[in-house]
Amino acid sequence: xxxxxxxxxxxxxxxxxxxxxxxxxxxxxxxxxxxxxxxxxxxxxxxxxxxxxxxxxxxxxxxxxxxxxxxxxxxxxxxxxxxxxxxxxxxxxxxxxxxxxxxxxxxxxxxxxxxxxxxxxxxxxxxxxxxxxxxxxxxxxxxxxxxxxxxxxxxxxxxxxxxxxxxxxxxxxxxxxxxxxxxxxxxxxxxxxxxxxxxxxxxxxxxxxxxxxxxxxxxxxxxxxxxxxxxxxxxxxxxxxxxxxxxxxxxxxxxxxxxxxxxxxxxxxxxxxxxxxxxxxxxxxx
Numbered sequence: 001x002x003x004x005x006x007x008x009x010x011x012x013x014x015x016x017x018x019x020x021x022x023x024x025x026x027x028x029x030x031x032x033x034x035x036x037x038x039x040x041x042x043x044x045x046x047x048x049x050x051x052x053x054x055x056x057x058x059x060x061x062x063x064x065x066x067x068x069x070x071x072x073x074x075x076x077x078x079x080x081x082x083x084x085x086x087x088x089x090x091x092x093x094x095x096x097x098x099x100x101x102x103x104x105x106x107x108x109x110x111x112x113x114x115x116x117x118x119x120x121x122x123x124x125x126x127x128x129x130x131x132x133x134x135x136x137x138x139x140x141x142x143x144x145x146x147x148x149x150x151x152x153x154x155x156x157x158x159x160x161x162x163x164x165x166x167x168x169x170x171x172x173x174x175x176x177x178x179x180x181x182x183x184x185x186x187x188x189x190x191x192x193x194x195x196x197x198x199x200x201x202x203x204x205x206x207x208x209x210x211x212x213x214x215x216x217x218x219x220x221x222x223x224x225x226x227x228x229x230x231x232x233x234x235x236x237x238x239x240x241x242x243x244x245x246x247x248x249x250x251x252x253x254x255x256x257x258x259x260x261x262x263x264x265x266x267x268x269x270x271x272x273x274x275x276x277x278x279x280x281x282x283x284x285x286x
Contacts, residue, residue: 086201089115093205097212103132106212110189116205118198122190124151128213130173134181135284137219138162139210141228141259142188144195153184158260165260165273169281179284183217185210187232203232214250221283222252226259240269244276246283255280 092115100106107127113119126143129152138154146156154162154173166172166182175181187210188198198206210232214222224230227237233249234256236242242256257276258269 085115086205089205090208093208097208100212100216103128103213103216106209106216110209113209116190116202118188118190118192118202121193123148124191125189126151126153126186126191127189129153129184131176131178131181132183132217133178134175134183134217135178135220136171136181136223136280137183137185137214137217137221138223138225139214139229139233140184140186141226142186142195142198143191144261145191147186148191153186154260157264161260161264165277168274169277183219185213185217187229198228200231203228207232211250214252219252221280222249222254223280224249224254224256226262230256240272243272244279246279253283255283 093113096109096113097106100109107125110127111125119125122143124143124147126147130138140153143153144156144158146159147153153159163173170180171182172180173182173184187203188206189209192198192202210229222233224233227239230239230242231237233254234242234247239256239258239262243258245256247254247256255276258266258273263270263273
């Protein structure tokens with residue numbers, strides 16, 4: 001039977017430490033208790049480990065939530081989705097325009113075309129005006145409020161100025177003579193919200209219809225009035241820089257001019273517009 005030492009006092013602790021040191025000096029490597037111990041079994045808790053200090057109370061932790069299942073669905077950005085829709089619209093426009101064999105069929109194709117969102121907010125399809133057999137075709141930008149309400153291009157205050165401008169060189173939308181008549185259309189057949197400028201995607205979608213429209217009308221001269229038709233056919237903007245200079249598009253002579261709406265806002269530009277009209281008159285005479 002071993003000697004029991006009271007370790008409840010400092011003196012008892014010192015005595016226990018001294019006894020432990022003496023046994024180590026004697027070569028003792030392990031202690032034998034009253035009960036047999038299998039040395040190959042790992043005890044759940046070592047009988048000689050110090051009693052751990054009481055842990056500080058902790059706030060109850062929430063049960064971890066299971067991680068959501070991985071989503072392997074391809075993520076398409078809004079920009080990419082919009083571009084894909086635009087590409088589909090362009091392809092559909094090319095097919096519809098190519099299938100139109102006359103101006104009536106082209107108008108019907110535009111009326112049935114549902115890929116351009118502008119159609120949803122517009123009141124009217126503004127297709128054309130004037131005489132399709134005219135030598136001069138006027139290509140405007142997009143319908144404004146007045147054009148959308150009437151379903152005709154170049155009406156209202158801008159239309160009145162337009163008629164005065166071309167009457168000064170002997171041309172009219174009401175003439176039935178191809179030599180003095182005008183044929184009118186817009187690159188966009190539907191009014192953009194708030195009369196905003198058409199976007200590049202909208203212009204690209206309508207370009208097949210515009211090209212087919214020009215091919216079917218087959219004018220001698222095309223007048224591009226404003227930035228939108230210049231962007232659609234020439235790939236350039238800046239009407240005040242482009243105006244007054246003859247160029248070529250789709251194999252035809254083209255004259256860029258300021259739109260009558262711009263001339264109403266900036267009357268000082270009417271002088272340059274008069275020079276452009278005289279250039280058109282001289283071209284027709286030659």
